[in-house]
Amino acid sequence: MDSVWQAAREGCPDEAGRGKGVAGQTARREHEGRGARRRGGCLGAFGVLALAMATGASAAQPAWPQKPVSVVVAFSAGGTTDILAREIGASLTQRWGQSVVVENKPGASGNIGTQAVVNAAPDGYTLLINSIGPIAVNPALYRKLPFDPQKDLKPVVLVADVPNVLVVHPSSNVKTLAELVQRMKAKPNGYNCASTGVGTAAHLSCATFAQQAGVEVTHIPYKGADALNDLLGGRVQFMFATIPSVMGHLRSGALVPLAVSTQRRSPSLPNVPTVAESGYPKFALGSWFGYFVPKRTPDEIVARINADVNAVLAEPVIKQKLQSEGAEAVGGTPQQFADYVRSETDKWGKVVEQLGVALD
The missing domain is CATH 1.10.287 (Helix Hairpins)
Known part of the structure; x- marks a missing residue:
């Protein structure tokens, strides 16, 4: 030179x-x-x-990617986060010409997998697909959280909005939410509510519902999809599960849906009423999922991932597949997602405070 x-x-x-x-x-x-x-x-x-x-x-600045890309899922295989990671990852593999490898790192309500990405090299080869729990709930839930999602991670794109659905085992012979509440009141703490972990949307939905319905239930937290396995085995009585994680079991009759958690009915379950319709008008809690990267990841790589995920979400096959499973594809810019994360963190922080739930 x-x-x-x-x-x-x-x-x-x-x-x-x-x-x-x-x-x-x-x-x-x-x-x-x-x-x-x-x-x-x-x-x-x-x-x-x-x-x-x-x-x-x-x-x-060589072209990206030049090697396989890891996508960390902070929950067990088989849950909604895992399903989305694998479905979108398959399309990204074709676009990038590199393998997209899903790595499940469950534990501590999603904190272990999230921390792994916070500590990863900011080179675009380690992504995190996560839900509201580790990102928007845990900052208020844990007094000593070892990371700050808004300071240590960079939002890339909002993937999907996903309603939760209250499901029971068919052996319960419960057909409506009103009937379930009646039985709970007759037997305080006699019904176990499973969740995918402390502080997850499933947990807070269960606690919020119990508070609004005036019933006492026992919360049983699991590591991700293990909760669903025990519900299918009849070892717990009910749970708020994301629709994609239980859609196959609803179709087969292995589980019975009583109500969806969002303000409006899900297009994939049009005959299932909302919790609000069933007598609790203030109840409206859902889940969402999105991609994140370590904070110092170059903006050019973030823009590339954002553009490609948006393109995947616009594919008719992917949109139809997500909708059939109960998820609504969203997309958008990194800034829009960052703004949404801030508002959701404020909202769920108030829910945690109202429920009086806190952990060390």
């Missing part, structure tokens, strides 16, 4: 020929003739310099 710079300087006209009088004028004319020829060399040399600098900058 130094040799190119030197050549550029040598190819430029100097300041000679500025003397006064006849001799000076003659010198200036000769110099101007030489300068005209040398200016062409100057511009050409600086063009070479600019090209060399651009080439060097390009070489310093």
Whole structure:
């Protein structure tokens, strides 16, 4: 690069020929003739310099991705986060020409997997697909959370909004939410509510519902999808589960849906009423899922991931698949997602405070 710079300087006209009088004028004319020829060399040399600098900058920032990309799921395999990661990851693999490898790192209500991404190299090769629990709930739930989602992670894109649905085992012979509440009141703490972990949307939905319905239930937290396994085995009585995680079991009759948790009915379960419709008008809690990366990940890589995930979410096959499973594809910009995360953190913080739930 130094040799190119030197050549550029040598190819430029100097300041000679500025003397006064006849001799000076003659010198200036000769110099101007030489300068005209040398200016062409100057511009050409600086063009070479600019090209060399651009080439060097390009070489310093190789195209991404050049190797497999890991997507961390902070919950067990089989849950909604895992389902979304694998479905979207398959399409991203085709777009990127590199494998997208899903890594399940469950534990501590999603904190273990989230912490792993916070500590990962900010090079775009470790992504996090996460839900409201570790991102918007845990900052209020845990007094000593080892990370701050808004300071240590960079939002990339909101993937989907997903309602929860209150489901029971068919052996309960319960057909409506009103009937379930009646039985709970007749047997305080006699019904176990499973959740995918302390502080998850499933847990807070259960606690909020019990508070509004005036019933006492026993909360049983699990590591992710293990909660669903015990519900299917009849070892717990009910849970608020994300629709994608239970859709297959609803179709087969292995589980019975009583009510969805959002303000409006789910298009995938049009005949299932909302909790609000069933007598609790203030109840409206749902889940969402999105991609994050370590905080110092370059903006160019964030923009690339954002654009490609948005493109995947716009694919008719993906949109239809998500909708059939009870998820609504969202998309958007990183800034829109960051703003949404802030508002959701405020909202769920108030829910945690109202319920009086806190952990060390």
